[in-house]
Amino acid sequence: MTARTPVPFALDAAAPTLAAWLDAHAETIDTTQDLAADILPRLGAADLLRIGVPAQYGGAGGSTVDAIEAIAAVARRSLAAAFVFWGQRAFIEYLLQSPNGALRERWLPALVAGERAGATGLSNAMKYLSNIEPLQMSATPVEGAAARWTLNGQLPWITNLRREGFIVAAAFDNADGRAPSIFAVPHDANGVSRSDDLDLIALRSSNTAALRLDGTVLDADWLIAADAAAFLAHARPAFLGLQCGMSIGLARRALEAVAASSPPVRAATGDEAAGLARELDALTQRLYAGIDSGAFVSAPASQFGVRIGLASVVGAASQLEVQAAGGRGYLRGTGGVARRAREAAFVPIVTPSIVQLKNQLAQHSSSRQTNAA
Template identity: 30%
Template sequence: MALSMMVSETVSSMPNSKEEMLAAIQNIAETDIRNMAVAVDVDGIYPGDNMRKLAQAGAFAQHITGYGYNPQQNNLLDTVQAMATAGVECGNTSFLMWLQNAFAWYLLQSDNTALRDELLGKTISGEIMGTSGMSNPVKAMDGIEKFKLKGQRVDGGYIVSGILPYVSNLGDGHYMGTAFEMADDPSVKKMAVFHINGDDIQIAQNTHFIALEGSGTYAVKVKKAFIPDSRILAEDMPSFVKRIKPAFFLMQAGIALGQINAFINIMKDSDKSLMHVNKYLPERAETFEAELASILPGVVALMETPLESSPDYLTKVFEARLYAGEMTMRAANAALMHEGAKGYIKGSTVDRRFRESIFVAIVTPATKHLRKAIADLAA
């Protein structure tokens, strides 16, 4: 199917304005996402139906040129606001939204137009689920880990083997953007789309987490899988990662913002009965509201040029992402202090959100990774 036809069909079923898009997502958040949040957290249910509803509301389209209510622009901010709107109800879901958005971003930025035409429209519409398996490659590029996947050249493509320990938004039939280095020449690295086919690319649940159990997080076992040339996202993975990295990092602000707003709501609700003592706490709902009002304009400005690559711009992106993780954990702590002992009860209003908040600071790029990256740029 021609790209123009896919664009037309996908866009025609989505909201026609930012206001319509956010209203649709808010409705999904306050009904479907809210009603499923406990099952996602406690039972580890993957919210696939909710992801498809979010797709139809335009949640995965706004940062992709050719799609969304304004197809001439990359509205990265609107994508982040969509994630934050859903994330007020469920951090697990906003995390999955980031992964779907990241996969779409990889496709958009790839020079492989045939691959983009094949998968991008389906990713945006929710027909397929896609994810980022770039935690290991990004950390490997920054000298933190070694590449987990190794490839060798064969006729028409590559044979790739290895294991990625933790990749989320996965299930049978899902797609993953990740990278491998050549076994005979580690200086050569490729980025490609892998299809979870249950055969030579399998997933296995090898652990359980204290939160985000419904994130579809598995180990990916790649066993001499043939990756055809047609599935290569980038022949030169390092330069491609430099291109996609700012948006990759900045979109995570949506996860943080959803969490912070949820904690602000918890603090305000707590004040209805505990204002007489909560007022003595050093960080209150208004503390975080004022802080967001102060810092968000700068972050929004960064989102306007996601393809910029200057060291000064990258430093600001890394600093913004670091701030987001640290502010989320501060807000989590403040909310728990507001609730007191009742917030320490399993299943309390704070319980799930507190556990989810920690993830914002440890998901790639983690706090320590960001601090290293900032130091490396300054060196």
């Protein structure tokens, strides 16, 4: 794989209004739900959701890697806003990869403009693909109706379920024995209900809630993919790659804070910070090379390793920033040190969690050893 040198996306130059807004409101976004309605429209107004989307669909062109860098740039300022960005951009990616052209053309304009929220309810499906858990949603063909299904089930944690309106991707086990499939489910379909926002300790303006479907009937117009496993195998590199943008941006910001410390602090932390910066760049290059080449489609374990490595770097960089800040960082209103520590604590648990990925790598290693015996 050819390594691509990471070039950070300059948010303050490309979208100065958004950058200033995030800087001014990052704490509020993290600790309250007051700005939950504002994040997505602002990402849309800054044209960030168009990055990596072909021009024929209203996009700005570029690649998935360009979208990852944009997410990283937002994560430097607010992981909650980057979490919303990831959910929206992942859903956009599903439509870009879907064979359902009519669904794509109907919804992409509003999605890339930030006028309609797209939510990725496929975390359960990604775990299903890795044999971590069964699907939690079911689809039953409507008797006597061609290509219509009754959908039921519940997903406990989905981000970007805006109360103002959303469309969510979810995978369904088919009662008639066919392969599981993926539907786009609109918020206003009969039987769709959203819970109150989950009582998170951080990222509280991310519109994160549970979703329930009770007798929701949809037809083939809403079908993203008829074969969930085949679709997810190709969509997973972008799903995880875009997610990794959150880790990349947060780690960069923590290391920048360490570099801006006083000379004595830099002298004490400089070697460790430099080592983390080198590791971050190397992991980012591996991520971008695997996505650019398509290698992660057939070698998902390689991408799992990158995701685990980035989470480790984020944790170490955040702790180093805490050390560099000292007692000052434990006070409110002192540059976001405490907020970034909370944000870093979220990185290992976002689905698929680091524990789940380590388990997958252990199984992969065991299988390889068995086959080699």
